[in-house]
Amino acid sequence: MSQLNDEDFQELLAVKASAGSSTFANTAPASCEKLHQLALLQEQKTKTIWSKLVEFVKIGFLGYSNELEEYILENEANDCSLVAKYSSTTSIDLSNQPTLSIDEITLQTLKIPHPLTNFTKNDANQEMSFQDKEKISKELSESPILVFIHGMGGQMSQFEPLMGLLSQCSEVIALDLPGFGNSKIQFYNNRKFLSPITLQDQRKISASIEKMTWHDFETDNIVNIVYEFISQQVSENKKLVLIGHSMGTHISIKLAKKLARGKVEGMILLSPPEIEETQELVPAVHKTSSAFKLFTYAPFLFDYFRVWDRLSGLNSTSVTRQLSKTNNAFYNSLRQFRWNLDVNSSMLLKYAKGFRRATTSDLLVAVERFNDNPCDKHTYEKTLFIGGSNDQLTGVKAIYKGDKFLADTFGRKVSSSVEVKDVGHSLLLVKPEYISGIILNHIESKFPERLHLSPAWVLKVKALISGDKWGLKNELKWSDLQPISFNITRRNGSDIAPMLGMKTLREGDNNHSPANVELMFYNSDQVNSIKGVKGKLIAIIDISADIPPYSPKSFKIIQYYKCATVSKVVPDQSSIRRFIQLVNDILSNSDVEDALIGVHCHYGFNRTGFLICCYLVEVLGWTVQEAVEGFKQAKPPGIKHPHFIDALYVKYDK
Template identity: 25%
Template sequence: MASPYDPVATDPPLLERSSEIKTYTTSKFTYPGLRVFYRRHQQADRLPKSPAPIPLLVFIHGLGGSVAQFHPLLTSLTSVASCLAIDLPGCGRSEFSVRSWEAYTTDALVELLETIIEDYREKEDGQGVVLIGHSMGASLAALLASPRLPPQTSLNKHVVGLIAICPSSGLPSQKQITIFRALLWIPEFIFNFWRAWDRRGGSGSTSVNRFVGADADSEAKRLQDLYNNQSNTSVWRRMAWGCLPTYVNGVAQGGMPSKETWEKLNVPVFLVGGENDKVTPPREVAKVCDFLEDVKTISDTISPGTSVLADSAAPVDIVAAGSKIDAMTSLGQGHEDTRGCADQEPAHKTRVAEPEEGADDPVTPTEQAASLPSLSLHPEKVVRSIIMGKPATHALLYTPSTVRILAGLISDFMVVHITGRLALGWQLQYLSQDGKWDVKNLRKWQAVEPVSEPIGGIFRAIKTLREVDEDHSPSEFVKKWVGSSRTSSTFRTTTRFTTLRASRREEYITTSSQRCPRSRLRMRRSRASLRLLTRSAPNKRNGRRERTGERSTMLESIAITASTERDFSSSVTLLSDAAIPRRRLLSILLRAGPRASSMLISRTGSMSGTLV
């Protein structure tokens, strides 16, 4: 029986369907059994390819993470572009076959990623690449996007954007690196014991709360517990060791990217942090912003509480206990729990662009022909950053309460600063020009009456309200059609009521064919019949049940045949007081026709709640 933490058994269907296990060889190592997720855009062949196809989105997970952590984001972004994600060696579903520690250094992993990306990128068409990295993956993405010597491939020339989620600002001090190297020399069985102790309590353990917070919802805690248990200690130690640079004559070589790497970036960069992130605190985003914009020099001293190694599912706690995150001065961005952090300095050398006001809605198409947005092979450098407010943590990319906001922020940034061709609304509009929703069909739709003639004397068909309609507000629609002459046509209802008595069987047949002006007379007749029923002598044993049933049946007749707001409202109120089943009351509303239903909905909000 498979373990509940088995990465194959717990792999989401989207990832499972579009993944394959492959072997890749770099200049130094051969990595067998790597899981590669690739989902090509379903309409890629129909979208424009001049001067290049829509960019390829590449997802890079962090230390101890996996492709599965990107699943919620991939669910949203696979509909706008081709997506590629890789489980690094020994992570997720990839095999841990290569045991050499040198195979897990930062340089070795960057070369491996370059090889895989070049294998899937449409090189002959000049396709660009947008790198999306989380935690340590953001550092690997920065190395891929920056020019390096010697260059392994020409990939950095085709990177058109970088999105860093919970990034780390770079290298710790030489003294701290020495301490961490000593900790990594601890035997593996001690590390495993430490992990077991840290994971006590399952989804409520310290290990889980470190990433998602103690107040996170149960689904976020379940996912974090899953990822923590899938993290391999041997792989984590090797990658953590590879992230640490070596010092030659006091100069750091290798390891995580430093200021020199970040400031060389010449592409649009979007930095996202979480206010409650205890692994890579929000101030790390501010430091990277300063690197990119070159406003001032940041000291190499690491503040207390800053993580030297940013991880996604670490076996041990690498953040100093009791550390507090310094509050960052930031500017609100308009989201109720999202704060921006990079738009407050007007003297930045790098231009910080804001989304255009009044931009077209990305989902609802309009009748106008879709213009072709520009696609630059080398977009202008733009630096934007945002700190998502509580409860955003280091796990914000798979926490249900934050991932939808994150997906929207990423999509907006790519549309505004990389290319408008990544907008889902534009793609739908462009693809629909060949006939499904063209001007001819739009005119046909506009020619259809909003409300049909009565169907069977009871029902009316109502068109779906669209944003492009002249009147698409439900309240305005009700005002226009409820009082019109078309909705006061004759209703003919014949209802047969049968009342069982202990002494005799009585039948009451009520027939109404009157128009609305005569509804008061019909109401009086119905009330008279109701009084006749209530005066009848009930059976001693079942009297209350029979009387309630008779009274409800007559009130149903009054509601169905009502043509004025007063009669309908009063009868339905009496029905509600009679405590009849909600399903039966809903059936009455449907039989009463659209006019009576709209009168009820527009007049009483509490009644609509009783039907739910």
């Protein structure tokens, strides 16, 4: 038996960890075909009011199972690979918070280190001068930590695309608030999750949340819990940028007000509820105080309401309320439905009853306490409001009111507001890359440069440390690999896949740079020299989690797309669906004959081969064996690690 090198060993450990502690963690991901069938059947069962009533009585009162819901809970994880890789179970000391009835709480939290943390520790990067080390250390200390705070019924996995992007230039921390996400009041064996939470930690989390009183769920007390989490996880001299969604925006505002002056650099507020001058209870689900009071006194009625509300499945009101009334993508509806199923009714009622809106005076104090460094060149727009034009829960007017209030109060522009068309309350689910790009662009252009919240700055520092801006890990190994695969085929070459596997490109490389790759496919003198490849490369999909060691802007013809996946982990169902949708979108919008899409992670074997095979099986109808063998012949030795191949057979070979 051959020995594993350190890199392979770490990959196996990561895969084992990401399998999760759920009893169903190793079951096959949800089959699209079966999901479509179950979703259609459930919609047909509830097509008329009478058929819906019959179904409601059967499920709500007679104990019949809802096959669609059970299948989704067992096969669709509520969290994601990014959270699974970086999450841990954390106990938070609350003894300094007298308004809370508990002295400690255990929650599921996340910490993604700054991308330069490990890079600077690498023995190969220790040739810096003392002055350079001091300079980098100082700049890193000034770079703030990004804190993600979800809303009512949410979880930190909802921030996955944004956390993945911003973790390329900053340290990230987050937590699942008590009762939500994987900070559950009760764990069920038939509900799939990916995070590696031991049974002991599951019991510890649930036991600590069960001790909480209704009073503990009031917004100010939730703020106190988050405050203690930050105080115990973040050093005193480290600054913060708070990023909240929905109720999390009001927690962020109150938190910025509570933290020490200068601790917070800025806030990103997504889908904020309206900020009021006076504190008010948030409206109930039916937006009538009488109904809300009835639910709080008789929670079982709220359970019945929720059964009715989601009875039509993926197109039910419970989903369209969060997304849009019409034209929701199947995957987005599925993901939202899964998150809805994850929410405990009693937890929702406790948060709703205890919700106290942030006031305009809270917002004013929070912004006044930002770390406005005297050395800053000018006034920055360090509060960003983002809302969806189709938001049915909080509306889009709140972002304009908040922005206008700050401008009127300060007498100058200190914030920005962005309305995103054709999206509802769940912004990052519907347009993840677009909205993440808006936020990164705002941080890079509207926040002080001294914060170094930019992937470009990270590349600059890496160049200073290693002497090469476009440095690669294991460069010798990378250099020896086949740059681009041959065509991936089956049936003796009669069927050709529209994709090529690649190793990552490198800026300025003599053989495999953006310029050279374009030259290979678009220079008439060299096209015939690409042996084993038929077609035109129209796009490259970068599935790595890192900043690429080349500039996408170097491409003049080929289009660059980022579809990040977590390194050392088999891509999860969310990643697979995003990848397939992206490939379909690229091909459907191209009129190039024999169009090809290049796909790369770092070396172009495991994650690259896995996702290409998923596309070949799901979209083109290849068998798993045909897909695996086709990729192996095109880019020897193919998928290298057996657990990636095993995952394909578990998923598709039934």
